[in-house]
Amino acid sequence: MAVIPFIGFLAFTGFPMVLSLLISFHDLHSYDLSQMRFIGLDNYKNMFATPLFQTALVNTLYFCLSVPINLVSQLFLANLLTKPLNPHFAKAARLILYIPTVIGGVAISLIWNWILEANYGVINTILAALGMSKVGFTTTREWFMPSVLLIKWWSVGLNILVFQAALSNVNASLKEAARIDGARDRQVFFKVILPQIAPMLIYTCTMNIIEAFGEISTMQIISGNGLGPSNSAVTLSYMMYRMAYVNIYTEGFGLASALGWVIGIITIVFVRASTWASKKWLSADD
Numbered sequence: 001m002a003v004i005p006f007i008g009f010l011a012f013t014g015f016p017m018v019l020s021l022l023i024s025f026h027d028l029h030s031y032d033l034s035q036m037r038f039i040g041l042d043n044y045k046n047m048f049a050t051p052l053f054q055t056a057l058v059n060t061l062y063f064c065l066s067v068p069i070n071l072v073s074q075l076f077l078a079n080l081l082t083k084p085l086n087p088h089f090a091k092a093a094r095l096i097l098y099i100p101t102v103i104g105g106v107a108i109s110l111i112w113n114w115i116l117e118a119n120y121g122v123i124n125t126i127l128a129a130l131g132m133s134k135v136g137f138t139t140t141r142e143w144f145m146p147s148v149l150l151i152k153w154w155s156v157g158l159n160i161l162v163f164q165a166a167l168s169n170v171n172a173s174l175k176e177a178a179r180i181d182g183a184r185d186r187q188v189f190f191k192v193i194l195p196q197i198a199p200m201l202i203y204t205c206t207m208n209i210i211e212a213f214g215e216i217s218t219m220q221i222i223s224g225n226g227l228g229p230s231n232s233a234v235t236l237s238y239m240m241y242r243m244a245y246v247n248i249y250t251e252g253f254g255l256a257s258a259l260g261w262v263i264g265i266i267t268i269v270f271v272r273a274s275t276w277a278s279k280k281w282l283s284a285d286d
Contacts, residue, residue: 024257029249036254043258053259055231056239062145063219063235064212064270066152071205074156078163079189094164098157105155109221112151113138116222136229138222144232151218159204166197202278206271213267216241236263 024043026036047053077097081090100108115122116137124134137147170193178188194201216238220226223233234242236259244256 020257029252074159100154101157113222141230166200
C-alpha cells in the first residue's frame with residue numbers, strides 16, 4: 001500500500017516538475033511538446049533581462065511584508081483570546097476573525113474592492129461627505145500595495161485558531177514557576193511561552209511565505225485590468241501566468257517554466273532563511 005502514494009507523487013508532482021525543468025531549456029509556443037526547440041539557458045537570460053521581471057520581483061517582495069505583519073498581529077490576537085475573557089465575547093471574537101477564512105480570498109477581495117473603490121467606494125463616499133479628497137486606494141501606485149496588505153490581513157482566522165490552540169497547550173506549571181521567580185508577563189511570554197510554540201510558529205511562517213510567493217488572486221481582483229497602476233499588481237506568479245497563457249506566442253511555456261523554477265528557488269531561500277533566523281533567535285533567548 002505504501003507504493004500507491006509514491007506513484008501518486010510521481011504522477012502528479014515528480015513528473016510535472018521534471019517536465020517543467022526540461023521545458024525551461026527549450027523554446028515552446030504551443031501545447032505540442034514535439035515542437036520544443038532546445039535553446040539552453042536563453043530562457044533564463046531573457047527572463048532576467050525583462051524589465052517587467054524586476055518590477056514583479058519588487059512587488060512580490062513587497063507583498064511578502066504581509067507575512068511578518070500578519071504573524072505578529074495573529075499571535076497577539078491569539079494570546080489575547082487565551083486570557084480570561086467573557087466567554088460570549090471570546091466566542092464572538094473567534095467567529096468574527098474566522099469568518100473571512102470561511103468566505104474565501106476571492107469573496108473577501110471583492111468586498112474590499114467595493115469598500116476601497118476610487119469613485120464610489122464606501123471609504124471614499126464617507127471622505128467626500130466630510131469634504132475631504134478621495135483617495136485612489138486601488139488606482140494609484142503609492143496606495144495600491146498598502147491596500148493589498150490590508151486586505152490580506154483579514155485572512156487571519158485560521159492562523160489565530162492554530163496559535164490559540166498552541167498557546168492553550170503551553171505547560172501552565174512553567175509559566176507559574178517563572179512568575180514565582182519574579183518574571184513579568186513580557187518575560188514569561190518571550191522566555192517561556194514563545195519557545196514552546198516555536199515549531200508551530202515556524203511551520204506557519206513557512207506556509208505563509210510559500211503562499212505569498214504564489215499570490216495572484218487578490219491583486220488581480222482589485223486591480224481590475226490585471227496589471228494595476230504602473231504594473232504594481234504584477235507578481236512573479238502572475239508574470240509566469242502571462243508568459244504561458246496570455247503571451248504564449250511571444251514568450252511561451254519555456255520562459256514561463258524558467259520563471260517557475262526561479263520562483264521556486266527564491267521561495268526555498270526565503271523559507272530556509274526565515275527558519276534559520278527563527279531558530280537562531282529562539283536559541284539566543286535560552
